[in-house]
Amino acid sequence: MSAVVLIGILALSYFLGSVPVGLLITKWKTGGDLRKTGSGKTGATNVMRSAGTKLGFLTLFLDGLKAGVAVIIATMVASQVALGFGSLVLDVSAVQGLSGLAAMAGHNRPMFSRFRGGRGVSAFFGTMCVIHLPAALFGIEVLAIVALISRRMSLGSLLGGVATCSVMLVLFLTGWVPLPHLLYAVVATGWLVLKHRDNIGRLRDGTERRLF
Incomplete structure (x- = not known):
């Protein structure tokens, strides 16, 4: 039964992550398909360029929220029920991590928009806000x-993610x-870095598009 519950939690996390916030907001605002404009991604940066800064930030918040809620639900269930497979019982922190990855998978490959989603930035920071808020806030500050300064969201996202990961490494070692x-x-x-491969190439070549 514990394995069934765990699979259910991961499925729910993926489902929540799959909610195409950016796609829905842009469709409501412009009537267009976000996947056919700009980068073709459904994340906050492309929404900013397609529907305006305010709606871009709204997308950023809601994308982070949906992923964070997934981890909160997983935490609540794992705190009450022993989850795992057979004799392998996972502690709450492991369930949180798996839920976070499932939510990111939903955000990056959403079932509701033909598996075309974002790059995982909002989902990553949303899950990290639940898993370790101080590390997440530090990364968000670096991102911003x-x-x-650079006027390139991709660079901020990459360095913000690495900064968060670096803080977690220090905290683990201590x-x-x-x-x-x-x-x-x-x-x-x-995963976040892999999703930014094309951005990294453009940053290296000096052709990455600026935010403003």
């Missing part, structure tokens, strides 16, 4: 500062966070 939380930060940040 770098994005404002005994403040459990191994599953560190592993989640490492895997999620690695």
Whole structure:
């Protein structure tokens, strides 16, 4: 039964992550398909360019919220029920990490928009706000500062993710966070970097599009 409950939690996390916030907001505002404009992604940056800054920030918040809610639900269930497979019982931190990855998977490959989603930035920081708020806030601060100075959201997102992961590493080495939380930060940040491969190439070539 515990395995069934765990699978259900991960499915729910993916479902919540799949809610195409940016796509819905842009459709409501402009009547257009966000996947056919700009980068073709459904994340906040493309919404900013297609529907305006305010709606872009709304998308950023709601995308983070949906992923954070997924981890909150997983935390509540895992705190009450032993979850795992057979004799392998996962602690709450491991369930949180798996839920976070499922929510990111939903955001990046959403079932409701033909598996075309965002790059995982909002979902990553939304889940991290639940898993370790101080590390997440530090990463968000780095993201904001770098994005404002460089005027490139991709660079801010990459450095913000790496900064968050670095904080989690230090906290793990000093005994403040459990191994599953560190592993989640490492895997999620690695995924975030992979989703920005094209941006990294343009940053290297000096052709990355500016925010403003």
